Amino acid sequence: MLDIKFIRDNLEQVEQRLATRGTEIRLDEFRQLDTQRRELLGEVEGLKAEKNRVSAVIGQTKDKSQVQGEIARMKEVSAQIKQMDDQLRDLTEALSAILMTVPNLPHEATPVGASEDDNVEIRRWGTPREFSFEAKAHWDIGEQLDILDFERAGKLTGARFALYKGAGARLERALINFMLDLHTEQHKYVEMLPPFMVNRDSMTGTGQLPKFEEDLFHVEGPDYFLIPTAEVPVTNIHRDEILGAEQLPLCYTAYTPCFRKEAGSHGRDTRGLIRQHQFNKVELVKFVEPETSDAELDSLLANAEKVLQLLELPYRVVDLCTGDIGFSAARTFDIEVWLPGQSVYREISSCSNFRDFQARRAAIRYRREEGAKPEFVHTLNGSGLAVGRTLLAILENYQQEDGSVIVPEALRPYMGGLERITGK
RNA sequence: GGAGGAGUGGCCGAGUGGCUUAAGGCGGCGGUCUUGAAAACCGUUGUACGAAAGUACCGUGGGUUCAAAUCCUACCUCCUCCGCCA
Numbered sequence: 001m002l003d004i005k006f007i008r009d010n011l012e013q014v015e016q017r018l019a020t021r022g023t024e025i026r027l028d029e030f031r032q033l034d035t036q037r038r039e040l041l042g043e044v045e046g047l048k049a050e051k052n053r054v055s056a057v058i059g060q061t062k063d064k065s066q067v068q069g070e071i072a073r074m075k076e077v078s079a080q081i082k083q084m085d086d087q088l089r090d091l092t093e094a095l096s097a098i099l100m101t102v103p104n105l106p107h108e109a110t111p112v113g114a115s116e117d118d119n120v121e122i123r124r125w126g127t128p129r130e131f132s133f134e135a136k137a138h139w140d141i142g143e144q145l146d147i148l149d150f151e152r153a154g155k156l157t158g159a160r161f162a163l164y165k166g167a168g169a170r171l172e173r174a175l176i177n178f179m180l181d182l183h184t185e186q187h188k189y190v191e192m193l194p195p196f197m198v199n200r201d202s203m204t205g206t207g208q209l210p211k212f213e214e215d216l217f218h219v220e221g222p223d224y225f226l227i228p229t230a231e232v233p234v235t236n237i238h239r240d241e242i243l244g245a246e247q248l249p250l251c252y253t254a255y256t257p258c259f260r261k262e263a264g265s266h267g268r269d270t271r272g273l274i275r276q277h278q279f280n281k282v283e284l285v286k287f288v289e290p291e292t293s294d295a296e297l298d299s300l301l302a303n304a305e306k307v308l309q310l311l312e313l314p315y316r317v318v319d320l321c322t323g324d325i326g327f328s329a330a331r332t333f334d335i336e337v338w339l340p341g342q343s344v345y346r347e348i349s350s351c352s353n354f355r356d357f358q359a360r361r362a363a364i365r366y367r368r369e370e371g372a373k374p375e376f377v378h379t380l381n382g383s384g385l386a387v388g389r390t391l392l393a394i395l396e397n398y399q400q401e402d403g404s405v406i407v408p409e410a411l412r413p414y415m416g417g418l419e420r421i422t423g424k
Numbered sequence: 425g426g427a428g429g430a431g432u433g434g435c436c437g438a439g440u441g442g443c444u445u446a447a448g449g450c451g452g453c454g455g456u457c458u459u460g461a462a463a464a465c466c467g468u469u470g471u472a473c474g475a476a477a478g479u480a481c482c483g484u485g486g487g488u489u490c491a492a493a494u495c496c497u498a499c500c501u502c503c504u505c506c507g508c509c510a
Contacts, residue, residue: 038473045479052479055491059442067490074490242434242471370453374471 001099001361008034017105020112020322030098037091044084051077100204101211104357106322107331109294113321119334120321125305126314128338133401137341138392139272142168144403145423148273159270160262160277162388167421171394171407172280174414175387176255179282179307183384187303189253189284194233196256197224202236205362207328207354217259217277226259230283231381235358238287242374243366249296250287253384255280273388274346280387286380287364290356293378294331297353301333304349304384310410313393314338316345330355333382337389341396348389351382 007014011027018025054074058067106112111120142148147168153161164172183189203209203225208216217226227233234254243250258281269275284303288296301317308315320332329352336345356376359365365374398406404422407415 041473041479045474048480049478051490056442058490064490071490078490371469 022114022323033091033095040088047077047081103327104330110331111321114323116324118321119324120319122317122319124316128314135340138395141395141399145421172391174411175390178411178414183253189251192234192252192254194254196227198227198233202232205236205239206232206358214263215261228260229258230254230256234285235379238364239362245366245368248289252285255282273392282384284382284384287377290378293353297380300380300382301351304382307385311408313397328354328357337393339396349383349385354379
């Protein structure tokens with residue numbers, strides 16, 4: 001959520017900066033409702049002040065017959081206040097409905113562009129391997145090794161689900177542990193294991209609601225949603241809290257499954273592990289002081305890159321343009337891993353600085369010093385990494401001509417020393 | 425699932441309709457005293473909107489009343505006991 005005062009005072013600038021996202025957002029309705037609301041607020045507060053004053057006098061008067069006129073008048077004032085409060089509530093709701101659907105302002109450094117074609121590649125790491133045979137796609141490798149079973153997953157649930165078997169299941173689990181150990185031991189993140197369902201307030205705090213409800217799985221019964229990313233529960237840990245400056249930066253890492261409807265991507269990436277309704281992810285989340293958030297994004301990105309470096313998987317880093325960054329983000333770097341099966345770089349991590357956008361929605365604040373006025377923190381997060389996509393990248397990059405897959409050295413301690421996954 | 429109890433400031437805790445401007449305590453901050461500290465004493469201590477006056481906030485939403493932390497109502501959360509259960 002943007003600062004309502006900032007919008008009020010910089011309406012044109014806000015409209016212009018939002019226009020770089022590619023969606024035109026007209027804020028004149030906002031301005032009209034805001035003016036109306038502020039006028040009404042002034043009036044109703046004046047009436048309330050009078051009601052409070054007169055009621056105190058009535059309370060002090062022993063002989064109530066002397067103040068019958070006042071009581072009658074206050075009854076009317078009260079009715080008027082109630083009516084105005086209702087009107088005020090409607091205005092506030094309408095205003096908030098607009099405010100909640102306005103995306104974040106892009107960072108000054110975010111490249112301006114219309115679509116993902118305008119994203120800027122900023123570096124590459126590693127050299128894609130030369131294959132002396134035709135590289136296969138991971139779904140073929142996985143099925144031939146009998147470690148991935150998409151057909152039975154379809155029977156169990158439906159399309160876009162996977163059943164991992166044997167070394168496949170163990171590899172997924174090894175990756176989760178490897179990533180968590182790296183981030184907690186080397187990068188000093190605190191591990192969290194949050195609920196995998198959250199309520200509406202949490203989804204609103206990080207920006208998934210109210211705009212993107214159609215992407216979420218909602219459970220029957222209580223008004224809960226399956227999390228589409230650990231960002232939601234982990235960022236909301238400090239919702240409605242005021243932190244101390246000495247606690248910052250707070251760095252959390254969490255493994256969770258993620259559940260996404262993938263509405264609107266029918267027919268895309270239908271094969272394999274790329275786009276699933278349920279996938280595992282290790283997430284990195286930071287709560288930081290505003291002036292440090294740019295540097296903190298760089299280090300969070302480096303922490304995510306480290307996973308690929310240790311696994312010796314080639315990747316590139318892309319600076320997303322204004323037309324491609326997410327609703328809540330001000331700046332985003334994607335890490336894309338090399339997939340020889342399709343000869344493309346595919347997103348495996350997305351690292352974003354949300355500045356105070358989520359903090360304002362979720363009321364996450366801090367004090368610079370004892371007694372200072374609370375200010376909003378900046379929040380950041382990134383995948384460190386998407387586990388399923390890491391597994392498929394390993395299958396494709398480490399595949400051998402005989403169909404087996406070499407286990408990256410860094411993972412062997414997590415695989416009981418296994419060096420190679422071979423068929424039955 | 426059944427029965428009962430409880431939600432008040434950073435924390436503990438009083439408050440069952442009107443000087444409540446939320447008592448008192450703890451903690452925090454400032455001061456007096458002290459070589460320094462402790463103790464003692466004095467003062468201060470939430471959030472949002474607003475230039476200010478002021479308004480709102482006692483789990484959440486409705487309601488009653490001139491007036492609600494206090495009464496009514498629905499919901500949420502936590503606790504205790506019973507039952508079931510990974």
